[in-house]
Amino acid sequence: MNIQGQAALVTGGGSGLGEATARELARLGAKVAVLDLNMANAERVAAEIGGVAVHCNVSDADSMAQAIQTASAAHGTARILMQIAGIGTAKRVVGKDGKAAPLEEFAKVINVNLIGTYNAARLFAEACSKLDPLEDGARGVMVFTSSVAAFDGQVGQQAYSASKAGVVGMTLPMARDLAQHGIRVCTIAPGLFKTPLLASLARAGPAIVGGQHPLPRSLGQAQRICRTGLPHRAQRPPERRSHSLGRRAAHGPTLKEKNEQNRCLRRAGGVW
Numbered sequence: 001m002n003i004q005g006q007a008a009l010v011t012g013g014g015s016g017l018g019e020a021t022a023r024e025l026a027r028l029g030a031k032v033a034v035l036d037l038n039m040a041n042a043e044r045v046a047a048e049i050g051g052v053a054v055h056c057n058v059s060d061a062d063s064m065a066q067a068i069q070t071a072s073a074a075h076g077t078a079r080i081l082m083q084i085a086g087i088g089t090a091k092r093v094v095g096k097d098g099k100a101a102p103l104e105e106f107a108k109v110i111n112v113n114l115i116g117t118y119n120a121a122r123l124f125a126e127a128c129s130k131l132d133p134l135e136d137g138a139r140g141v142m143v144f145t146s147s148v149a150a151f152d153g154q155v156g157q158q159a160y161s162a163s164k165a166g167v168v169g170m171t172l173p174m175a176r177d178l179a180q181h182g183i184r185v186c187t188i189a190p191g192l193f194k195t196p197l198l199a200s201l202a203r204a205g206p207a208i209v210g211g212q213h214p215l216p217r218s219l220g221q222a223q224r225i226c227r228t229g230l231p232h233r234a235q236r237p238p239e240r241r242s243h244s245l246g247r248r249a250a251h252g253p254t255l256k257e258k259n260e261q262n263r264c265l266r267r268a269g270g271v272w
């Protein structure tokens, strides 16, 4: 997709990987709405990139719907959703005090990282599916943020890993589902990047995650996420990503599956 002039939503755009993505999208000419729970950060980033700051809680249906409406009033309906908002936690199943980890903490991480991703996706898709198709028949693209922890979780990352594995799990069915509306669905699974979230995980204890990169032996810089995560790059071959999903999950259906889908859709009078 040619990003120039397109309206884009970046959840979690006020910090870390989301902030870097919002900045890169703006540099490439997109009209960026910075959606975040932290309004002060969203306003700071939006002011610096000429975008609009919008308050949102990704895991709340009304809040997300309102945020999409507000962004749409400012920039028009978005064709790009970068779903980057997320939280982490690090808790052993049984703590040093001999007590079981609180269930609420597990539920909170699933609620933001997994249910929040689905919530943003479904509402974005509803609006995007009503847009006219572009030249290639596509209407839009959404990129979810999983994590290397989806496949290789560390001690204490039960909730985080489960939430990110859930994001991976819903990518392919959603890509298949939304193909009929011309909406691509991709997920990236970044390795370790130096952001406030990673610092909070490291402070929390058991899941000390820094310094585990075999090569290079350093944390990634947030700005580098844009080399893989943006919609016009997310189709590049897997070797361009430090931790890629399998080809099918990252790219949606194979050619053979696409042909079969096309046949089904033609029979059903679909648009793709």
Ligand SMILES: NC(=O)c1ccc[n+]([C@@H]2O[C@H](COP(=O)([O-])OP(=O)(O)OC[C@H]3O[C@@H](n4cnc5c(N)ncnc54)[C@H](O)[C@@H]3O)[C@@H](O)[C@H]2O)c1
Residues within 6 Å of the ligand: 011, 012, 013, 014, 015, 016, 017, 018, 035, 036, 037, 038, 041, 056, 057, 058, 059, 084, 085, 086, 087, 112, 116, 145, 146, 147, 148, 189, 190, 191, 192, 193, 194, 195, 196, 197, 198
């Ligand atoms: N930093 C890493 O090493 C790393 C690695 C893999 C994946 N990730 C994922 O990348 C994403 C961004 O992480 P980051 O490291 O930039 O973290 P970060 O803490 O710097 O940024 C996360 C942003 O999400 C916002 N947010 C949190 N809960 C929200 C909610 N309910 N609604 C709306 N906004 C909310 C926060 O206010 C914050 O601005 C997360 O999904 C994280 O799991 C990070």
